[in-house]
Amino acid sequence: MNQLFKKRKEQISIVQQFFNRVVKTEVKVVEASQIVICDGCKQAIAPESIKANQGVCIHCGYHMRMGAYDRLSLLLDEGTFREIDKKRTSFHVNDFSGYKKKLYQYQQAANVNEAVVCGSGQISGMKVAIAVMDSYFMMGSMGSVVGDKITKTIEMATQKKFPLLIVSSSGGARMQEGILSLMQMAKTSAALARLDEAGGLYISILTHPTTGGVSASYAMLGDIILAEPKATIGFAGRRVIEKTINEKLPDHFQTSEFLKEKGFVDQVVTRHQLKDTCAKLLQLHQGVNL
């Protein structure tokens, strides 16, 4: 029966061709803004459905990159965020070629002034100091301003006895600023040491990607380290290591699951559960009996 309908279809197409009645259609070019291709499964998804699913692919559950303000609205109670140093932008000390232009372009495109947004807010009514990195701004790279803003946030947490949350997503130190950006690793780490001495809580949330100088400093210094599923977390890139040690690395090397397995990450938390998990940890820290 199926065959008969198939045969009929073939006949029809022959007749249509014979009578020149083949309908020619052009493939419509869908504007990039109207469709998103998932990096995980390469399927096209409507931006609305991704937004509704908090940036998680509806097909494969891949956690896509997220802007800093989207992340803040995901984590914090509505309307509680107070930003500090909103307008601070990087300066260009050694006048790295094209850096000034690049900064300007990213400021326009990513709608943030720097690769990190810092401030204070509330999670389920509990006050926190929070810094969220934006990987859309120069791959979330850490320059002197980023490091300084994070240090200020850590210091605010130490001073006001707020628990500290840092959401990392970064390619590492900002190459254009040279040694100044590498300095930030020591600076933020020292600030965190003071927080630790003061008995403050620091929850580090690692998202895709957390690599380089960031992972080698504050990202991995959390009292509690959470990570989003399948996020790339590591210091040097996979190929660099493979070339150096002349060995094939496991498939899930440098993923959050791999790091969880090896004890570098305390828990892999999906984006949907992230706020609840943070809230529970904060409650525990406050001595609330869950």
Place this chain on the structure above:
Amino acid sequence: MIKKCLIANRGEIAVRIIRSCKDLNIATVAIYSTADKDALHVQLADESVCVGGPQSKDSYLHMHNIIEAAILTGCDAIHPGFGFLSENPMFASLVSQCGLIFIGPSSDVIELMGNKINARKRMIEAGVQVIPGSIGAVKDEVEAVSIANTIGYPVMIKAAAGGGGRGIRMVNSQEELMKVFSPLKQEAKNNFSDDTVYIEKLFTKAKHIEVQILADKHGTVLHLYERDCSFQRRHQKVIEEAPCHLLSSEQREKICAEAIKVAKAVSYDSVGTVEFLMDERFEAYFMEMNTRIQVEHPITEMVTGVDLIRHQIRSAEGCKLTLKQEDIVIKGHAIECRINAEDMRRGFAPTPGTITFIHTPGGKDVRIDSAIYQGYTISPYYDSMIAKLITFGDSRLQAIKRMRGALEEFIIDGVASNVEFHYLTMHHAQFIDGRYTTDFAGKWIQELSEREPII
């Protein structure tokens, strides 16, 4: 009032009549030949009676058996459908003599209209424009030649009692006329036991236009506008449409008035059709009148919304027509394709056999009148028409498009059918244009057979 009706027919028209009878709360009795015991009309009728063997003359043409079946089952009427006994005056008079209602005109009218010569004469008297030709019968070759010379070649020589495409010869010259005259007379004598022949002018470029007539026994004669049945293969209609979209409203009114004149001239009192030939100048000539329901009646039903069989039964009961002429308006356009079990690749030879799979099209404004089903075996004894596919559209083009879609869906497996032929025709520029004449189908089939098969 008719309470029980015997349907003296088979196939889709029997099914069609059963459906209208059910509407009217009339019990139905089907008749069947031994070859037809699985046929759909037998299954759908309330009762069924076997009236004889597979050959038509032993069953569907066997008057005595049929009337006996009607009397034994307590019927009060007989519907003859089309074909078979529908235009047999003897049957009509036998039925009424037995005290049954013959759903159709009186036997006198059938007889008059059945004889083409008498019909021509009567119409000439009534002032109807007929096809130029002999006034009465043509005795011999000499008379034939003189008439042919006055009206001009080509001419048609027709047997007075012929019909359905048989007993007709086309003649282009005097020599040809001399050659075919006597054989035709002989053929007419053998086939119709009547050797009278007559001559008519042959219009090579003409349209076959017919007007549907609906009349009652109280003198009301209504017309339901015209149909264009110019798509004919060997004088057999294959595709019909209603209305003829080439006619202007004045021309339409004129031809319909002419048809009413014809019907009134013979005091017609049932459903019938007046056939005209229309030449390039839109001049319509009376051809003949069919004193029965016709195969293509559904297209008129589609465009007017009138159930013709219902009215035919009611007027046979003696009811006055509830319709008025001004109530009958044409809306849209309808096309009918006759789906025959015949192989277009083998010269349209009938292909009896078992239907192993059937998918019938559906949707808005698509109508199928058929009597086939999956597993049904088409017998070689009867007509090869197995279904009528009718589509309706607000415009002619829409109806054609719907027909294409319906044909695309229509799948009959197990036997060859002319579905593909119809589908190809629905794409033919001249058909779409609608200016085709009665010779178009023949040329088109010739064209199809000469070139490489498309499908």
